[in-house]
Amino acid sequence: MQDIQQFANEIGLDLDLLACIQCGKCSGGCPVSITTALNIRFLVYESLLDALPELVHMEELWDCTCCFTCVERCPKDVRPAELIITLRNQLVESGKIPGTIGEALMGIFRQGNPLGLAREDRALWAEGLDVKPAREGCDTLLFTCCYSAYDVQSQPATKALVRILHAAGVDLGYLGTEETCCGNEVKRVGEKAMFDEMLVEEGKALLESVGARCIVTTSPHCYNTFKNEYGLEGIEVLHYTQVLARLLEEGQLKLSVPVEKTVTYHDPCFLGKQNKVFDEPRAVLRAIPGLNFVEMDRIRERSLCCEGGGGRMWFEGTNTEDRLAFQRVQEAVDTGAEVLAVACPFCLAMLADAAKVKGLEEQLKVMDISELVVQALGDGG
Ligand code: SF4
Numbered sequence: 001m002q003d004i005q006q007f008a009n010e011i012g013l014d015l016d017l018l019a020c021i022q023c024g025k026c027s028g029g030c031p032v033s034i035t036t037a038l039n040i041r042f043l044v045y046e047s048l049l050d051a052l053p054e055l056v057h058m059e060e061l062w063d064c065t066c067c068f069t070c071v072e073r074c075p076k077d078v079r080p081a082e083l084i085i086t087l088r089n090q091l092v093e094s095g096k097i098p099g100t101i102g103e104a105l106m107g108i109f110r111q112g113n114p115l116g117l118a119r120e121d122r123a124l125w126a127e128g129l130d131v132k133p134a135r136e137g138c139d140t141l142l143f144t145c146c147y148s149a150y151d152v153q154s155q156p157a158t159k160a161l162v163r164i165l166h167a168a169g170v171d172l173g174y175l176g177t178e179e180t181c182c183g184n185e186v187k188r189v190g191e192k193a194m195f196d197e198m199l200v201e202e203g204k205a206l207l208e209s210v211g212a213r214c215i216v217t218t219s220p221h222c223y224n225t226f227k228n229e230y231g232l233e234g235i236e237v238l239h240y241t242q243v244l245a246r247l248l249e250e251g252q253l254k255l256s257v258p259v260e261k262t263v264t265y266h267d268p269c270f271l272g273k274q275n276k277v278f279d280e281p282r283a284v285l286r287a288i289p290g291l292n293f294v295e296m297d298r299i300r301e302r303s304l305c306c307e308g309g310g311g312r313m314w315f316e317g318t319n320t321e322d323r324l325a326f327q328r329v330q331e332a333v334d335t336g337a338e339v340l341a342v343a344c345p346f347c348l349a350m351l352a353d354a355a356k357v358k359g360l361e362e363q364l365k366v367m368d369i370s371e372l373v374v375q376a377l378g379d380g381g
């Protein structure tokens, strides 16, 4: 046992594996255990059998989506997903990294985004929207995820959010081409040095330099890392659904145009399971006049993962035939919903693609919540 603990200390494994009682609640809840060979309970078990140094060679380490279901369910607070992130860190440090993940990291290093697109194009989505530069001074800083800024599928949601916040009278600013990837997935693929020494250090200084009272993020991933890992001082960090729910409650945002659609909602792991933001997205959807909100069976803590987190968006590997997103879009169709609402650019990409591949596009449209809210704005929206 001494050797395991020593090795764990050497690789910076900050968790008490010995507390594991092998109850299997982690692997029982792990969404990818049904589609891959990853077994998180075995992984913890093997690591207790002096096998920890060998585990860093396991290909399955890349199958984890960092959804944290295992962390949520573990009765002994072992935090098993962090074992995976730490083992990935060993892989990254020894240069054993899947090609597409390496490309995404290089894109962030060179251009500030995992798509490797030009930094000077980061603000093109905002053309014609009259959103002011944060440097002019603003109460609320809008932070757009790399996908919200560059991905043509996500851009309508980003634009809609700006229109909604303007309609509610929010004093909004944005960073434009100064904005850089938040690094939430960088940390989770194991690139700890890039996360700590480059993205957090520079990002924290940038975000604090604006002087905004609040940061609103388009993505639960940026929200998670800014709120829990950046150590931002004196700045409130909110996901946009929290901001919209608050604006609705305070009467600053008024929705008057009926949106006659049956809509269900998919909880993003980084918003729901990891940060317990379950109610606000639902409150926003329920506030849209004419909208018929229905729930799927697996919701909130039991929600299914879309498989876009933990660097999976950048991974081209196994598990293309039996994706969790396929199950999820079918679950949405089974409710009778015509719209599957999401609150995350990764969920939008994964689930919209799944609907397309499964031939469900005619029946089910995958839309960000802000795209529905913008339809309900009356004059001035
Ligand atoms: S849920 Fe926790 S205690 Fe149970 S097997 Fe998994 S790591 Fe061990």
Ligand code: SF4
Binding pocket: 026, 029, 030, 031, 032, 033, 040, 063, 064, 065, 066, 067, 068, 069, 070, 071, 080, 081, 084
């Ligand atoms: S974080 Fe999610 S995908 Fe990864 S091992 Fe835990 S339950 Fe499985």
